[in-house]
Amino acid sequence: MPIRNFIGKTFVAFTDISGFTQLMNSERQAIIALDTFYTAGYEILRRGPALGHVEGLFISDSGILFIRPNSDTGDLQDLIMLLSVIEKLNKEMLSRDFMLTTSISYGPFRYQQRIEFDGIRKESIFGNAYISAFFDNEKVLPRIQPGQCRICAGNMPVNLEFPAGNNDPILCRLKERPQDTKHQYFYWNVENPENIDSFEEQYRDSYNLKFKGMLSALKRPVNNY
Numbered sequence: 001m002p003i004r005n006f007i008g009k010t011f012v013a014f015t016d017i018s019g020f021t022q023l024m025n026s027e028r029q030a031i032i033a034l035d036t037f038y039t040a041g042y043e044i045l046r047r048g049p050a051l052g053h054v055e056g057l058f059i060s061d062s063g064i065l066f067i068r069p070n071s072d073t074g075d076l077q078d079l080i081m082l083l084s085v086i087e088k089l090n091k092e093m094l095s096r097d098f099m100l101t102t103s104i105s106y107g108p109f110r111y112q113q114r115i116e117f118d119g120i121r122k123e124s125i126f127g128n129a130y131i132s133a134f135f136d137n138e139k140v141l142p143r144i145q146p147g148q149c150r151i152c153a154g155n156m157p158v159n160l161e162f163p164a165g166n167n168d169p170i171l172c173r174l175k176e177r178p179q180d181t182k183h184q185y186f187y188w189n190v191e192n193p194e195n196i197d198s199f200e201e202q203y204r205d206s207y208n209l210k211f212k213g214m215l216s217a218l219k220r221p222v223n224n225y
Contacts, residue, residue, distance in 0.1 A: 003055050006068060006111045009157075011082050013065040014133035015089070015102040018146035020061040033098050034061065040092035044085055054085045057111075057125070063089075064125060066109055076160060079104075079151075080170045086149055087170075087188035094147075094189070102149040103140075105132035106156050129155070142180055145207075150183040 017023070017037060023030045041058050045065075056065040065085060067078040086102050093100055107129035136152050137144055144150060151174070173187045175196055187196050 003111060005113060009107060010069050010109050011067045011079055011104060011106050012109050012129040012133050013082060013086060013102055013104045014137045015100050016062040018099040018101055036093060036096045036098060040089055044088050054082055083170050083186055090188050099146040101137055101144045101146060103133045103136035103144060105129045105152040149186040149188055153184050154182060
């Protein structure tokens with residue numbers, strides 16, 4: 001079914017495939033990544049009301065997901081449902097060895113279908129929530145890393161405070177990272193929140209190994225022919 005027009009305040013997530021520019025060096029890998037992304041998005045979102053009326057658009061290597069809420073008060077359950085969808089989408093991509101980066105914001109959002117003609121399709125997407133999520137994913141420091149999902153904490157509704165609902169299986173996996181008070185990170189890949197610190201240590205180690213590999217390659221003598 002097509003997405004109905006929407007105007008209001010809601011949670012918006014901007015997600016895209018990590019390293020897609022490099023993936024395009026192999027047409028086959030790029031096609032597999034996009035096919036996995038679109039198929040996973042379709043299968044997850046088509047479940048409809050069971051996932052809290054999460055709707056989305058997928059364009060190239062990016063997706064825009066939003067909640068169609070029952071009110072504009074920023075219900076905590078709306079955020080939980082959106083995070084649940086993001087967790088499922090990340091796990092489906094990871095099963096095929098692809099990673100996503102995801103930023104979430106809250107605020108005014110508007111989606112509007114426009115008149116279509118043969119050969120052209122027009123869709124209008126704008127609002128502070130979308131702009132904030134997109135900008136956070138692309139530009140805001142610290143730069144978001146592959147596999148990460150984070151919430152722009154400063155843009156949340158006033159009635160939502162973190163940490164919230166520590167007993168909830170989704171919310172208990174939200175955590176602020178050291179030296180980053182602007183975000184709450186959602187550890188979708190960690191089943192037990194007590195393991196978040198261990199995961200962070202492993203993630204840092206893998207990141208450091210990448211640079212050690214670069215240093216090794218730079219220092220290795222290269223024969224000139």
